[in-house]
Amino acid sequence: MNPLLQNLEGGLIVSCQALEDEPLYGSAIMGKMAIAAREGGAVGIRANTPADIKAIKQAIDLPVIGLYKKNYQDSEIYITPTIKEVAEVVEAGADIVAFDATDRVRPGGQLLDDFVEEIRIRFPSVLLMADISTTEEGLHAVGLGCDLISTTLAGYTPYTEHITTFDKTLLTVLVEKTGCPIIAEGRVNTPELAAECIREGAFAVVVGSAITRPQEITKQFAKEIGKTSVNN
Template sequence: MNPLLKNLEGGLIVSCQALEDEPLFGSMIMSKMAIAAREGGAVGIRANSPADIRAIKQVIDLPVIGLYKKNYQDSEVYITPTSKEVEEVVEAGADIVAFDATFRERPGGQVLDEFVKEIKSKFPSVLLMADISTIEEGLHAVELGCDLISTTLAGYTEDTDHITGFDKTLLSALVEKAGCPIVAEGRVNTPELAAECIRAGAFAVVVGSAITRPQEITKQFVKEIEITRKME
């Protein structure tokens, strides 16, 4: 196994991301978040945008899974959608590049197979993480030679929008059939669930909002308090 991947095995990867409309948006803030995650025992960081990746790489020595969220009018794919974003993520210093590996058409009409072939040709030494939403997408990503498969997009595509929590069935199926490292990601919102994913065979677990989005964490506390007050 690649030594870099070995460092991630069995551990927690913290997704340090904040979009422009969020209170913690900013590369300096995300770099501080990454330091806090490292001090808490995280084995890796998942980060969005070249600016955030560079800032994080300057302050920690953990592996960084890089992606670049970009919206294109002709496609629903927004996680590292084209080779241009891949190039920027690689140049920023990402150790692994994550991208949308669903069957949806990419910007410019490009299909997944063409995209993976292109980035493998341009960046042959870069490790690839395929963000998928279904078992079929996961197995196809393995066939394309991706190094890691992540359940990131289960519940976030038109075909899977009926899924409202972490997809345990998808994880189990991929662990059984894929034959490569499977990362549990997407609505892993408690320590107990993260541990359950590892017991189910996940190579590693990615947690984002439950750790790094205080506005969402606050909402959960407020919701429970309001429910209690209404019951009184």
């Protein structure tokens, strides 16, 4: 196994991301967030945008899974959708490149198989993480030779929007049917669930909002307190 992947096995990867409309937006802040995650025991970081990736790589020495969210008018895919974003993520210093590997039309009508082949030709040494939403997509990504498969998009594609909690079945089926490292990601919102994912065979677990989006964490507390106030 690749030594870098060995460092991730059985551990917690923290997704340090903030969009432009969020209070913690900014590369300097994400760098600090990554330091905090490392001090808390994270074994890796997942980060969005070249700027944030660079800032985090300068701040800590943990492996960084890089992606670049970009919107294109001719496609629903926005997680590292084209080779242009891949190149920028690699140049920023990401150790692993994450991209949308779902069964949807890519920008410019490019097929997923051709996209992965293009990455392999241009960046033969980069490790690839395929973000998928179904078992079939996961198996296809394994067949394409992706190094890691992540359940990131379960519940976030039009054909899986009925899924509103972490998809344990998707995880267990992919672990059973593949020999590929499967990453548990998407609505892993408690320490207990994260630990359960590892017990079920997840190679590692990615947690984002439950750790790095204080506005969302605050909403949960405020909502529960609000219920108590109404009842009283």
